[in-house]
Amino acid sequence: MVGREPKNDFYLNNRSWMHFMKKYFFRSRYLILFLTTTVLGDSSNPPAPQLNLETETEPTFFVSKGLDPDGSLVLNYQRGLNYAIDYFGNYGPFYIYLLGPGNESDLRDIYRKRARSRVIPGNAIFERQQIEAFLDRPNTVEEINAALVGKATGGLTWSAPEKRVYEDVTTNATERVKDPIENTWGALHEYHHVFQVAHSDSYQERSSEANLNSWMLEGMATYSSAKFMERMGLADFKQYMMALRVSGANIGHPGINEFLARVKDFRLDSESHWDQGNAPQVYYMLGAWATAYLIHLQEIDEETVLKHWYLDVLKHGKTRAFTDHMKLTPKAFYLKFDAFIRQSDDEVVRIFDSKPANITICE
Ligand SMILES: [Zn+2]
Numbered sequence: 394m395v396g397r398e399p400k401n402d403f404y405l406n407n408r409s410w411m412h413f414m415k416k417y418f419f420r421s422r423y424l425i426l427f428l429t430t431t432v433l434g435d436s437s438n439p440p441a442p443q444l445n446l447e448t449e450t451e452p453t454f455f456v457s458k459g460l461d462p463d464g465s466l467v468l469n470y471q472r473g474l475n476y477a478i479d480y481f482g483n484y485g486p487f488y489i490y491l492l493g494p495g496n497e498s499d500l501r502d503i504y505r506k507r508a509r510s511r512v513i514p515g516n517a518i519f520e521r522q523q524i525e526a527f528l529d530r531p532n533t534v535e536e537i538n539a540a541l542v543g544k545a546t547g548g549l550t551w552s553a554p555e556k557r558v559y560e561d562v563t564t565n566a567t568e569r570v571k572d573p574i575e576n577t578w579g580a581l582h583e584y585h586h587v588f589q590v591a592h593s594d595s596y597q598e599r600s601s602e603a604n605l606n607s608w609m610l611e612g613m614a615t616y617s618s619a620k621f622m623e624r625m626g627l628a629d630f631k632q633y634m635m636a637l638r639v640s641g642a643n644i645g646h647p648g649i650n651e652f653l654a655r656v657k658d659f660r661l662d663s664e665s666h667w668d669q670g671n672a673p674q675v676y677y678m679l680g681a682w683a684t685a686y687l688i689h690l691q692e693i694d695e696e697t698v699l700k701h702w703y704l705d706v707l708k709h710g711k712t713r714a715f716t717d718h719m720k721l722t723p724k725a726f727y728l729k730f731d732a733f734i735r736q737s738d739d740e741v742v743r744i745f746d747s748k749p750a751n752i753t754i755c756e
Contacts (some may be wrong), residue, residue, distance in 0.1 A: 612680010
């Protein structure tokens with residue numbers, strides 16, 4: 394079934410999702426390398442589109458048959474997606490897959506359509522090969538199998554620059570049917586990633602100048618989604634930020650306080666906790682607080698932090714873009730933030746009592 398409106402992915406509370414994302418991401422790079430070296434050398438192919446431009450194409454939903462009889466699954470995703478698109482702009486094409494068990498032939502049909510949406514135009518044989526190659530990929534097979542038994546996997550993915558599509562894949566969307574709040578929350582979170590990926594080189598290392606660090610990617614999306622949820626009347630932002638310290642909230646355990654008590658030499662810009670997979674959730678939580686620091690203590694305009702500074706990453710490199718917009722170097726910021734975040738709950742929460750420099754968001 395195909396819907397036609399705005400909507401997102403299940404990052405929350407799901408370590409396996411994060412591991413999957415990592416696997417998927419790295420494998421996609423090899424596929425892209427293969428495609429670029431075997432196909433795109435052909436001068437008859439059109440030049441790669443500019444990925445940092447907005448599109449006219451509206452987001453498209455693919456929902457497993459029988460999963461959303463009253464339409465609320467899509468509607469609850471859409472309310473988050475619409476908000477995020479109003480804020481960040483319309484990037485895409487963006488496809489949202491809300492999948493679940495029940496009808497295998499329907500599911501396989503959806504995956505064939507998905508494969509087709511990624512095809513880099515060429516001759517018919519080459520196009521068919523791409524479809525089959527996508528359907529044969531271990532990640533694709535894994536996802537289909539997960540969806541058939543209603544197991545959680547998937548996440549935000551994106552295809553080669555030559556035929557860029559963004560995809561939010563949820564294989565256990567029955568959970569989202571039962572939890573409209575998380576459904577909306579997930580949509581907000583994932584769409585921030587669409588915007589981030591459009592304005593950086595996602596094929597570089599996260600430590601590189603052209604790509605974003607894990608804390609920027611996950612932390613800013615964690616901050617923005619919680620903030621937007623509050624503006625939509627669906628969450629209490631301050632309470633949520635405190636929960637990230639105390640319990641880990643909907644991101645995972647341990648929370649910030651327990652993690653920092655254990656790890657004395659944590660550095661926000663080190664990718665080791667992500668790469669080694671032992672505590673990837675800290676980038677979400679500490680990153681959200683780092684974002685809060687920039688907005689509420691450094692008093693940088695919210696839209697600058699969540700949106701505008703990204704626009705200079707590819708142009709000037711991450712370090713200069715950050716320094717220009719945040720009014721301090723990343724290095725200075727990491728030092729200041731480290732001292733800040735190690736204070737008590739009562740002390741850090743005070744940053745939300747002072748008014749941010751300039752709020753220009755539509756309510
Ligand atoms: Zn995320």
